[in-house]
Amino acid sequence: MRLFFFCLLHLVATGASYAQGPKVYAFLPSNIRPHAMQGLISREAPGIDITFFGRYREFEVQLKQSRPDAIVTFRMVGENLAKESKNPLAPLLIGKREGETSEKFILLAVGKKIDLGQIENIGIGVVSLMGRRQMAHFLATEFKVGKIRIKTVTKLEDLLSLLQFQDVDAILVPESQLSYYNERSKLNLVATELDGITLALPVVFKITEDPNKIQQLEKAFQGLEPKIKGLLGVDQWIQP
Amino acid sequence: MQLPHFHSTPRNSKSLLARSIAFGWAPLRRTRKTWLLLLFGLSLTAISIRAGTKPDVLVLRPDIQPYRDAYRGMFEEIGDQFNVAEFLISRDTKVDEVGWVVESLDPRLVVLMGNYAIRHYRGYLDRSKPYAKRRPIVGLMAILVERQLKNLPNAAGIQYEVQGVTIFTHLRSLVRAPIKRVGVLVRENQNFFIQAQIPACAREEIELVPYLLPSTAPRMDKHIKYGLRHLIRIEKVDALWMLNDSVIVSPEMLQDVWIPVLNRYRKPVVVGVERLIKPPIELGQFAVVPDHYELGVQAAQLVWDISERDWQATELGFQPPLSVKKLLNRKKMESSIGMNEDVIMEIDLVIE
Numbered sequence: 204m205r206l207f208f209f210c211l212l213h214l215v216a217t218g219a220s221y222a223q224g225p226k227v228y229a230f231l232p233s234n235i236r237p238h239a240m241q242g243l244i245s246r247e248a249p250g251i252d253i254t255f256f257g258r259y260r261e262f263e264v265q266l267k268q269s270r271p272d273a274i275v276t277f278r279m280v281g282e283n284l285a286k287e288s289k290n291p292l293a294p295l296l297i298g299k300r301e302g303e304t305s306e307k308f309i310l311l312a313v314g315k316k317i318d319l320g321q322i323e324n325i326g327i328g329v330v331s332l333m334g335r336r337q338m339a340h341f342l343a344t345e346f347k348v349g350k351i352r353i354k355t356v357t358k359l360e361d362l363l364s365l366l367q368f369q370d371v372d373a374i375l376v377p378e379s380q381l382s383y384y385n386e387r388s389k390l391n392l393v394a395t396e397l398d399g400i401t402l403a404l405p406v407v408f409k410i411t412e413d414p415n416k417i418q419q420l421e422k423a424f425q426g427l428e429p430k431i432k433g434l435l436g437v438d439q440w441i442q443p
Numbered sequence: 444m445q446l447p448h449f450h451s452t453p454r455n456s457k458s459l460l461a462r463s464i465a466f467g468w469a470p471l472r473r474t475r476k477t478w479l480l481l482l483f484g485l486s487l488t489a490i491s492i493r494a495g496t497k498p499d500v501l502v503l504r505p506d507i508q509p510y511r512d513a514y515r516g517m518f519e520e521i522g523d524q525f526n527v528a529e530f531l532i533s534r535d536t537k538v539d540e541v542g543w544v545v546e547s548l549d550p551r552l553v554v555l556m557g558n559y560a561i562r563h564y565r566g567y568l569d570r571s572k573p574y575a576k577r578r579p580i581v582g583l584m585a586i587l588v589e590r591q592l593k594n595l596p597n598a599a600g601i602q603y604e605v606q607g608v609t610i611f612t613h614l615r616s617l618v619r620a621p622i623k624r625v626g627v628l629v630r631e632n633q634n635f636f637i638q639a640q641i642p643a644c645a646r647e648e649i650e651l652v653p654y655l656l657p658s659t660a661p662r663m664d665k666h667i668k669y670g671l672r673h674l675i676r677i678e679k680v681d682a683l684w685m686l687n688d689s690v691i692v693s694p695e696m697l698q699d700v701w702i703p704v705l706n707r708y709r710k711p712v713v714v715g716v717e718r719l720i721k722p723p724i725e726l727g728q729f730a731v732v733p734d735h736y737e738l739g740v741q742a743a744q745l746v747w748d749i750s751e752r753d754w755q756a757t758e759l760g761f762q763p764p765l766s767v768k769k770l771l772n773r774k775k776m777e778s779s780i781g782m783n784e785d786v787i788m789e790i791d792l793v794i795e
Contacts, residue, residue, distance in 0.1 A: 389647050
């Protein structure tokens with residue numbers, strides 16, 4: 204009898220896994236909570252089994268423990284993961300918004316512009332897209348300085364707290380998020396534009412080589428409503 | 444990823460060790476006797492630290508969920524850079540046990556999570572040689588941690604109390620009505636906390652309107668009732684902020700004062716405890732509570748900063764918590780106040 208139940212359970216479990224579409228892990232820090240994004244996309248694209256992560260470490264650990272069929276994240280995160288795991292990740296779909304595949308980063312500070320000549324001496328708050336050490340290395344390279352003082356946070360809203368508590372001199376955000384901070388805060392936020400420092404938009408990286416799954420993935424992401432694509436930070440997906 | 448940890452030494456087996464080190468921490472000089480005692484002690488505890496290494500960071504914490512979350516947040520952030528060990532404590536842990544662990548492991552920095560950890564560690568420092576006080580400390584998840592760690596020469600930390608400006612910024616984005624003046628009842632002996640909130644709130648164009656209650660009073664209920672009515676009718680505040688003060692938010696006060704007075708109040712009431720927005724109490728519509736995992740991440744940042752300052756903590760001071768969890772009683776909020784539906788997806792827990 205016990206054996207029968209084990210067999211039944213096994214059949215149910217394997218049946219369920221076959222019934223599910225390609226497994227996708229997503230790491231795209233935004234103001235929307237991961238569980239809310241996950242619910243939304245699961246409803247919109249029932250053909251894929253998507254899990255959203257709010258923290259880079261959780262995303263990284265889960266990737267090591269269980270390999271999905273694809274990941275959705277910013278290009279720099281994918282490239283960093285590929286570098287660390289020494290497994291190249293192939294883009295399946297590249298996010299585009301208003302005709303561009305990347306957007307400018309800006310520095311937001313209270314009441315004044317940032318003197319970029321003094322960048323080594325200011326404290327910068329940033330959302331942790333790759334862990335503190337990698338973020339510090341990435342920014343030092345981008346700003347062309349030896350060392351940079353950063354404070355990393357997990358959520359967008361926590362960057363605002365850093366400014367409110369006068370914990371940093373400026374926060375580094377993609378230009379499209381300026382409206383979010385202006386809507387949330389009455390602080391006199393002043394943007395400093397950064398020449399050539401950009402954030403490549405989200406990319407769907409394929410891990411699976413199964414053509415059926417790849418087709419399902421393309422169909423699911425291309426078929427998302429414009430509003431949902433907007434929440435992912437893109438307005439269209441293009442082939443690489 | 445395996446988390447290294449200790450468990451508190453079993454009480455019946457510790458007495459010899461405790462006696463052996465109860466000479467005022469003339470700190471365990473590395474004599475043969477000491478090493479034997481150390482080995483004996485280690486054999487009685489579940490230790491899993493990498494062989495041949497001493498921890499850079501020792502965490503003292505209770506073995507309950509919020510502290511586990513904070514430890515996980517910290518470990519996942521710095522575990523690949525620092526050798527981290529933990530020692531689980533409770534109310535019953537003896538100061539001698541804490542002292543033994545600290546002296547034996549001799550970490551570069553100690554993280555104290557919670558009131559017991561701070562109390563026990565302070566007890567250990569009182570008995571130890573002055574040099575022990577120079578070891579940097581990071582304190583978190585303790586009530587008014589700054590006050591608890593005052594007078595220690597090398598301490599930094601993260602306050603446990605969520606700041607008003609954080610709460611009101613989130614509230615303002617959630618509700619349609621303007622939030623310009625927020626009323627709060629505060630006992631005189633805790634007014635320093637409210638006064639410290641005022642500048643940051645003012646920068647966000649929010650006026651904090653405190654109503655002072657006596658620190659102690661035989662009929663506190665009358666003071667609370669009068670204070671609430673004053674804030675609502677005279678001050679006409681846009682929202683009420685309920686502090687986590689066990690004297691003014693006791694079950695009796697909730698039953699006899701808060702619930703009857705706020706029964707027909709149609710403006711936001713923000714609280715700091717989840718149960719106050721859940722049935723059957725449903726006193727407030729919106730709760731903002733600390734995010735314990737993120738407190739651990741923030742503590743990790745402090746550890747980094749202290750290590751980069753040659754293990755000097757003092758100038759980093761005590762920081763407010765950066766990250767919070769937002770909880771919403773949607774039905775109550777919708778029935779009393781207009782709400783921005785778009786912001787619902789930014790809420791961590793929605794009670795329908």
